[in-house]
Amino acid sequence: MRLEGRRIYKGSAEGEAIVTKDGLSFYGGVDPDSGKVVEVGHELEGQSISGKVLVFPTGKGSTVGSYTMYRMKKNNTAPIAIVNKQIDTIVAVGCIISEIPCVDLIDINKIKTGQKVAVNGSEGTIEVK
């Protein structure tokens, strides 16, 4: 299934999707060393987002979150691509400075955790396999 959205940051990546219906704050909500979500009560609490295609509605929290994403990229704990329903500035800036392919304006209900997803950030499309 091919879904069309909007290009946020260029590049392409393919991998296993991890999907949540909760918003995500990288600053304080994700441990940049382990790549695990640590926000108490979050749907993904305790799960690793490293090396996955991370699918969530939108970002939240402090603007420092962009830097956390950059640190994850340097630590090799970052997701390989990000798909959002509606991008926010923190995640957008985080993807640009960390060079993580990113697409938004996607109906994320159509993606399930564990599915293979190819993200084409340059075209703003994704392919659910």
Added chain:
Amino acid sequence: MKLTREDQEILNGKHGKAAKKSMEILITLGEIFDAEDMVDVVGVQIAGVSYDNLGEAGLEFLSEMADDGKVKVLTTLNPAGMDRENWQVLGIDKEFAYNQNRAIEAFAKMGIITTCSCTPYLIGNSPHYGQHLAWAESSAVCYANSVIGARTNREGGPSALASALTGKTPRYGYHLDENRHGEVLVNVNVSVTGTDEFGVLGKIIGDRLGDLGKKIPYIAGMSSATIEELKSFSASVATYGGAALFHMENITPECDKYPKPHEIVFDIGQVDLDKARSELIDDDGEIDFVSIGCPHASIHEIATIAKLLEGKRIKKEFWITTARPTKKIADEAGFSKIIEDAGAKFAADTCCVVAPIKGRFKGMMVDSAKACYYGRAKNKFKIKIGSIEECIEEALK
């Protein structure tokens, strides 16, 4: 987005790696927010300076940008996690000081003036009416838009840096007339004076804006306001309501420029002020720390403090947080000596919000509603708001 030839050249890397990355950030933001083009900015204020917030991740990013990045416009810096000269006296540990200085050095390498203050408008990064800016620091954004009538969105650390290194920002949001109209009419039916009371008023209006899902209040009924009162109000309404702009009848420069809102109206009276003030005073709060200067104290506030402390001796930890240039004026005027002889300490370059002081104190008294919010949320202090005079009485007790 329509890009000029210069924008395109920056994007192609002609002005270096850091400028290219910056232009990518600005274009992406512009596309998200439907900006037509870029606008030149005359000044930038950068937030995300305290190592406590930045961490090793932020520092790595800054170092990479500092490789070949140089500012194109006047750029100043938000408070750091410590006083750069007096940090040992204030109990900041060595490792933190080392890391904080690494961050400040990276900013300096890019040509950023390391003022480390949340009140750039008091110390030379002083825009004029109608000028475009890219400022981070929510209180300064609100002050610049509202009190000066300059134009800036609420930038984050990386987007403000991107504007500094290119001299541009995408034209959307508060840069456009159509987004600067008052949305909610607030009738203030009671006299409001003092930095603490303006902060309390900011909390009432900010909380209501949040409930209403609105951002721009038009405030009627205020008879006068000082720079210090407006500074406190800006900080508070930005903290509690996410506001980046307000209009105040007969006080702020754009108050008559747009139609007065009339669809959503609410009144504020003495009862509301009393209730909001009581929400900023914790019961059973034992005060062991007093802090004035959120946002950073002006020279006028420091003069007032000196007058109240002259010949006295305080009994509690008491910080005056201010910009280093303001501290230097206080030194020359003799205010610093009076204040330090009384036992109070200056904490220049930093403040009670960003310094790593969690757990060091039980209860904090301040004249700032913004400091109350962060004192509770970030530092887990009990808090108490009062006028500058009441804060000093508490410190003397």
